[in-house]
Amino acid sequence: MSRALAASVAAGSAATFFLPGLLSGPEAMNGSARGTALIMLIVGAPALLGAMLLARRxxxxxxxxxxxxxxxxxxxxxxxxxxxxxxxFLLYVAMLSLSLAAIATLCAHLDVTSLAKCFATNTQYGAWRSPWGRSSTSTRWPGCEPSSRRWVTRLTHRSFGAPG
Structure with a gap:
């Protein structure tokens, strides 16, 4: 499925970028769409294919x-x-459908326990400096000041109910 996604991204992005008369909107939007298509073509599709190849190891x-x-x-x-x-239009629909299907398939087959073990050994926890120059030692809410932490906790409890 991801190979079909890469093929549809390559075809749709190449056509969007290289066929100048294809887009009929305002010039700014056409330039934005063409630039996005170029990055999808030269970065997105190769990154997808490379990740697919390396995922076995x-x-x-x-x-x-x-x-x-x-x-x-x-x-x-x-x-x-x-x-x-x-x-x-139909190629764009295929790109969206295939990408959503690829995400769903990957999430369904993701081995969460081995992934957690892989990242838990290399993840750094502890004190670090926030962008505002204050240090924080909280591992639960790193970088959050106590007032913002309380605000987010109250907001979450009011929205979704208290945990427990």
């Missing part, structure tokens, strides 16, 4: 695969909904 490559699929889904939404209707 690396748990982290699976995360890159998932993130790249999400990136392509986000940009497929942009091409599908933010550009005027054109000849590539």
């Amino acid at each position: 690396s748990d982290r490559a699976v995360i890159v695969w998932l993130g790249t699929s999400a990136y392509l889904a986000y940009n497929a939404v942009m091409l599908l909904l933010a550009t005027p209707f054109n000849q590539l």
Whole structure:
């Protein structure tokens, strides 16, 4: 499925970028769509294929695969909904559908326990400096000051109910 996603991204992005008369919207939007298509073509599709190849040997490559699929889904939404209707509409629909299906399939087959073990040994916890120059030793809410932590906790409890 991800190979089909990479093929549809390559075809749709190449056509969007290289066919100048395809997009009929305002010039600024056309330039934005063409630039996005170029990055999807030269970064997104190769990153997806590379992550797919490395996923057999690396748990982290699976995360890159998932993130790249999400990136392509986000940009497929942009091409599908933010550009005027054109000849590539069905290809944009395929890009979005395949990227969402790839995300769902990856999430369904993700081995969470081995992934957690992989990242837990290398993740750094403890004191670090926030961008505002204050140090924080909280591992639960790193970088959050007590007042913002209380605010977020109250907001979450009011929205979703208290945990427990």
